[in-house]
Amino acid sequence: AQTVTQSQPEMSVQEAETVTLSCTYDTSENNYYLFWYKQPPSRQMILVIRQEAYKQQNATENRFSVNFQKAAKSFSLKISDSQLGDTAMYFCAFMKQYAGGTSYGKLTFGQGTILTVHP
Amino acid sequence: GAGVSQSPSNKVTEKGKDVELRCDPISGHTALYWYRQSLGQGLEFLIYFQGNSAPDKSGLPSDRFSAERTGGSVSTLTIQRTQQEDSAVYLCASSLALEQYFGPGTRLTVT
Numbered sequence: 001a002q003t004v005t006q007s008q009p010e011m012s013v014q015e016a017e018t019v020t021l022s023c024t025y026d027t028s029e030n031n032y033y034l035f036w037y038k039q040p041p042s043r044q045m046i047l048v049i050r051q052e053a054y055k056q057q058n059a060t061e062n063r064f065s066v067n068f069q070k071a072a073k074s075f076s077l078k079i080s081d082s083q084l085g086d087t088a089m090y091f092c093a094f095m096k097q098y099a100g101g102t103s104y105g106k107l108t109f110g111q112g113t114i115l116t117v118h119p
Numbered sequence: 120g121a122g123v124s125q126s127p128s129n130k131v132t133e134k135g136k137d138v139e140l141r142c143d144p145i146s147g148h149t150a151l152y153w154y155r156q157s158l159g160q161g162l163e164f165l166i167y168f169q170g171n172s173a174p175d176k177s178g179l180p181s182d183r184f185s186a187e188r189t190g191g192s193v194s195t196l197t198i199q200r201t202q203q204e205d206s207a208v209y210l211c212a213s214s215l216a217l218e219q220y221f222g223p224g225t226r227l228t229v230t
Contacts, residue, residue, distance in 0.1 A: 033217060037221075042223065043208065043210075043223050043224045044221060044222075044223050045210065045212070045221035046221075047218050047219070047220075050217065050218070091162060095217075104149075104150045104167070104169050104214065105167075106152065106164040106167055106175065106177075106178065107152075107154070107164065107219065108164070109154075109161060109162035109163075110161075111161045112161065112162070
């Protein structure tokens with residue numbers, strides 16, 4: 001079984017600054033995917049960024065980037081130039097890659113980090 | 120296009136009653152997932168359907184929980200004889216590939 005741990009229940013950052021959210025995971029799998037999801041007060045979960053475990057290069061999406069350390073089983077999210085709209089709960093999630101390289105499977109989530117961006 | 124929709128958005132029920140929660144996935148998405156979000160347990164997987172394969176029910180917490188997906192589209196999650204610990208937000212997601220698209224959830228309150 002996989003476990004995902006987010007050790008920061010709450011974080012805050014000033015607008016325009018940079019913040020890093022931490023995530024560690026435990027698995028015996030070698031092939032898997034990692035995700036960061038954002039859940040604003042509206043409850044709608046939105047995918048922020050994903051990382052395939054076989055890729056050494058860290059994923060980036062505009063102001064969002066990850067630091068993926070496979071050996072350490074660490075997957076942190078860096079948000080640059082924070083904006084008020086980034087205020088939300090952020091979830092780190094793990095998905096095992098099933099036989100045949102299928103893209104379907106259940107997500108295992110961490111406990112979440114509430115991020116507040118202050119003006 | 121239309122996203123994943125769920126109904127009702129809020130449901131209050133008395134302990135012991137049965138409830139049905141509905142999920143309309145994005146058209147054409149072959150996979151459909153149910154998750155539960157509660158204060159005590161966080162976000163946890165319940166069940167998922169993929170095409171015509173047998174559903175993965177490994178996350179259902181008890182036999183009071185069941186789900187079906189009719190015609191490869193709409194899904195209904197049924198909770199029988201509800202208990203107070205069933206109070207949570209029930210999230211549905213659908214996917215065509217790796218990314219799961221979530222609905223806004225149904226907040227269930229059992230009194």
